[in-house]
Amino acid sequence: MSNRLKVTPNDLSAFWMPFTANRHFKQAPRMLVSAKDMHYTASDGRKILDGTAGLWCVNAGHCRPKITEAIREQAGELDYAPAFQMGHPIVFELANRLVDVAPKGMDHVFFTNSGSESVETALKMAIAYHRAKGDGSRFRLIGRERGYHGVNFGGISVGGIVSNRKMFGTLLTGVDHMPHTHLPGKNAFSRGVPEHGAELADELERIVTLHDASTIAAVIVEPVAGSTGVILPPKGYLQKLRAICDKHGILLIFDEVITGFGRLGTPFAADYFGVTPDIMTTAKGVSNGVVPMGAVFVKKEIHDAFMNGPEHMIEFFHGYTYSGNPIACAAALGTLDTYKEEGLLTRGAELEDYWADALHSLKGEPHVIDIRNIGLIGAIELEPIAGAPTKRAFSAFIKAFERGLLIRTTGDIIALSPPLIITKGQIDELFDHIREVLRMID
Ligand code: PXG
Numbered sequence: 001m002s003n004r005l006k007v008t009p010n011d012l013s014a015f016w017m018p019f020t021a022n023r024h025f026k027q028a029p030r031m032l033v034s035a036k037d038m039h040y041t042a043s044d045g046r047k048i049l050d051g052t053a054g055l056w057c058v059n060a061g062h063c064r065p066k067i068t069e070a071i072r073e074q075a076g077e078l079d080y081a082p083a084f085q086m087g088h089p090i091v092f093e094l095a096n097r098l099v100d101v102a103p104k105g106m107d108h109v110f111f112t113n114s115g116s117e118s119v120e121t122a123l124k125m126a127i128a129y130h131r132a133k134g135d136g137s138r139f140r141l142i143g144r145e146r147g148y149h150g151v152n153f154g155g156i157s158v159g160g161i162v163s164n165r166k167m168f169g170t171l172l173t174g175v176d177h178m179p180h181t182h183l184p185g186k187n188a189f190s191r192g193v194p195e196h197g198a199e200l201a202d203e204l205e206r207i208v209t210l211h212d213a214s215t216i217a218a219v220i221v222e223p224v225a226g227s228t229g230v231i232l233p234p235k236g237y238l239q240k241l242r243a244i245c246d247k248h249g250i251l252l253i254f255d256e257v258i259t260g261f262g263r264l265g266t267p268f269a270a271d272y273f274g275v276t277p278d279i280m281t282t283a284k285g286v287s288n289g290v291v292p293m294g295a296v297f298v299k300k301e302i303h304d305a306f307m308n309g310p311e312h313m314i315e316f317f318h319g320y321t322y323s324g325n326p327i328a329c330a331a332a333l334g335t336l337d338t339y340k341e342e343g344l345l346t347r348g349a350e351l352e353d354y355w356a357d358a359l360h361s362l363k364g365e366p367h368v369i370d371i372r373n374i375g376l377i378g379a380i381e382l383e384p385i386a387g388a389p390t391k392r393a394f395s396a397f398i399k400a401f402e403r404g405l406l407i408r409t410t411g412d413i414i415a416l417s418p419p420l421i422i423t424k425g426q427i428d429e430l431f432d433h434i435r436e437v438l439r440m441i442d
Pocket residue numbers: 055056113114115116117119148149150151222226227228255256257258283284408410
């Protein structure tokens with residue numbers, strides 16, 4: 001353990017923590033000091049089973065040797081290179097490797113540093129694409145209720161999580177929202193993709209009629225909504241969205257920040273559902289969460305629409321200081337090597353049934369009102385305590401951590417998304433903990 005890890009901080013005040021109940025945390029901090037494979041080690045030395053792959057990102061597990069080594073080597077070779085009007089070899093190598101695993105036809109990649117930046121990039125690309133084709137009246141963006149597309153202004157505008165929007169003024173104009181697809185009355189305790197609700201895609205037709213197709217640039221959805229508490233697309237729903245977008249010349253953006261890189265047992269959700277978007281946003285699993293990185297995949301037709309005008313001119317006025325940062329690229333290449341050697345992009349498919357059996361065995365335990373699953377994602381929805389929403393799930397989170405399991409909660413939903421290296425024995429262990437926790441909490 002390095003010296004830095006041995007030091008116990010005695011003043012926690014300077015760091016304003018993201019998406020955290022700061023005052024509550026600082027009274028009883030939960031500190032992680034190291035990690036290996038499926039486990040964290042807490043500051044009191046306890047091993048914590050990682051039921052969430054960090055924040056849905058550490059798909060290959062922690063401190064994997066190929067990734068660590070790639071970063072180490074790159075840091076001593078080329079630490080940083082300007083990203084604008086200059087290049088370095090591994091960013092091109094990485095783009096090719098990513099296109100090789102992407103759904104067929106998604107053959108160009110734009111690099112960012114997070115999911116939020118990938119979303120802003122995709123929205124700007126969509127609007128600029130139509131304009132580049134001489135169709136500048138298409139500026140509207142359509143998102144969905146309960147959608148999460150990061151925290152920047154474009155993302156919260158098309159997103160549909162009220163608490164992430166309400167404090168921040170007028171947001172982007174020209175945005176509309178489709179209804180979410182959570183239908184607990186009809187679909188509770190569905191195993192995998194639910195039967196009911198494909199007709200909700202027809203709401204897009206209504207929105208198109210209201211605004212006229214000629215004003216709409218793009219529709220953005222998470223193929224499986226993660227952050228809001230895991231909402232699955234009803235059978236046939238994504239196919240319908242694709243057909244409506246095609247009919248009206250609207251681009252379809254899949255936000256695959258969570259679903260990308262093996263989470264559903266296929267490389268991408270587009271593969272799982274057999275629906276190819278025009279633009280696909282990713283981050284998290286692209287670099288195993290180890291160095292911040294995001295990647296936006298686009299179809300050739302979109303990329304090529306920008307490649308006109310004088311050749312000395314910049315075609316797309318957009319990019320980040322750290323787009324394609326060499327160390328992030330090295331981490332991503334080490335990640336792709338690890339995924340390939342261990343078959344991780346499809347391992348979820350081998351474990352999906354075992355995972356679903358273990359998860360759904362919690363039906364009937366105290367407080368459980370719904371269970372949802374797909375690939376290596378699970379959600380357990382709890383009955384909220386009357387007058388105190390989120391409290392019950394938060395108690396479950398604290399109790400699980402005390403027992404040696406990291407889970408995520410949002411509202412009164414427990415969301416699970418372990419690293420894709422999880423064993424069957426560890427799946428049993430994870431759900432044994434949760435069963436005990438559900439029996440302990442009020
Ligand atoms: N789009 C989607 C679909 C996401 O899930 C983002 C964009 C933003 O990515 P960045 O890298 O800017 O955070 C996300 C991120 C949770 C949780 O517990 C989910 C996310 C991030 C942190 C926590 O559900 N999703």
